Amino acid sequence: MGAIPLKDTHVQRSSSKSFQWRWKHENLRLILLSLIISIAMTFMFLVLLHGTSEKNVSVVLNGQETILSTKQDVLQHLLDEQAITVGPHDQISVPLSAALKDGDRIIVDQAVPVTIMADGKTTTVYTTEKTVKAAIGESNIPIREQDKILPDTSSQLKPNMTIRVLRIDKHTTTTKHDIPFTVIRKEDATLEKGQLKMVKAGQNGQLVKTFEKVYQDGKMVSMTLLAKSMEQPAVNKIVAVGTKEKPKPKAVALSAASSASQIGRASCRERV
Numbered sequence: 001m002g003a004i005p006l007k008d009t010h011v012q013r014s015s016s017k018s019f020q021w022r023w024k025h026e027n028l029r030l031i032l033l034s035l036i037i038s039i040a041m042t043f044m045f046l047v048l049l050h051g052t053s054e055k056n057v058s059v060v061l062n063g064q065e066t067i068l069s070t071k072q073d074v075l076q077h078l079l080d081e082q083a084i085t086v087g088p089h090d091q092i093s094v095p096l097s098a099a100l101k102d103g104d105r106i107i108v109d110q111a112v113p114v115t116i117m118a119d120g121k122t123t124t125v126y127t128t129e130k131t132v133k134a135a136i137g138e139s140n141i142p143i144r145e146q147d148k149i150l151p152d153t154s155s156q157l158k159p160n161m162t163i164r165v166l167r168i169d170k171h172t173t174t175t176k177h178d179i180p181f182t183v184i185r186k187e188d189a190t191l192e193k194g195q196l197k198m199v200k201a202g203q204n205g206q207l208v209k210t211f212e213k214v215y216q217d218g219k220m221v222s223m224t225l226l227a228k229s230m231e232q233p234a235v236n237k238i239v240a241v242g243t244k245e246k247p248k249p250k251a252v253a254l255s256a257a258s259s260a261s262q263i264g265r266a267s268c269r270e271r272v
Contacts, residue, residue: 055102059084062110073100079108087111089126114157116141118165120217130156132163141165148216169215172226179205181234191242202237205230 054069061084072078076096079086086092089111094104111126118141129135133153136143143149148166181202191197208231214222 055100055104057100057102058105060105060107062108070100074098075100075106078106084108085110087126089128091128112157112159112161115160115162116165117162119167127157132157132161136163136165144168146170167217169218171213171215173211173213175209175211176231177207177209179207179230179234181205182236184236184238185241186238187243188240189243191240192244192246193242195242197240197242198237199240200236200238203235205234206232 054071057068057070057078059066059068059078059082068078068082070078070081072081074096075094075098078100079096086096086108087110091107091109091111093107109128111128114125114127114135116123116125116136116139123139125135125139127135127138129138131153132149132151132155135157136149136153143165144167146168148168150164150166151161181204183202186199188197208229209225210227212224212226213220214224
């Protein structure tokens with residue numbers, strides 16, 4: 001009376017299970033593909049979320065270190081954000097296109113213009129060096145030991161600084177100078193008073209002086225006496241001076257002259 005045969009119920013249940021199995025088998029690929037897409041989208045979302053999160057990055061600009069918090073993911077964007085310009089002569093520790101990560105340390109050394117004057121030429125160079133010595137070395141200007149550099153090579157570089165390389169040359173020269181001889185007078189009793197006789201001829205001496213001349217960029221700036229020596233001593237002139245008294249006139253001669261004078265006077269009187 002209205003009962004359903006057991007045989008028909010068993011057939012219906014078997015058909016339902018078979019249909020479910022076939023549906024799962026046929027759509028397995030679709031299920032797997034959907035699962036992969038879901039995982040990939042989740043991963044991309046996490047990456048995007050991580051990339052847009054704030055990062056702490058250390059930037060060392062010309063020796064000054066600053067810790068920056070940024071959401072930028074590329075170094076160039078961070079530098080643009082901080083108004084930091086990187087020129088063609090500047091040095092940077094990583095490429096501008098590098099991806100930023102939390103804890104990164106970026107070193108940027110900006111080149112400064114420096115004017116170097118040497119050998120009559122003026123050259124402007126851009127350098128990231130810190131000292132005068134390093135800047136000159138980078139410019140390939142030869143420096144000799146005796147040359148002078150202004151300011152000192154240990155000085156710190158500053159933008160638009162002028163560096164002068166002074167070429168120093170030293171030359172040694174000698175000069176000869178005559179030394180006049182001295183006249184020495186010696187008394188000579190064999191000569192009468194007023195008589196002179198040269199005993200020995202005089203000769204000038206010769207003094208040699210050695211000088212060091214210092215030239216700066218071709219112009220002499222100092223001259224120093226290094227040494228002097230007597231190459232030839234002077235020979236004194238010796239003159240004999242007479243000291244002998246002249247002989248007195250004889251008395252006879254004086255008497256005759258007196259008599260002649262008296263006779264002459266008498267003759268004059270007689271004529272008068």
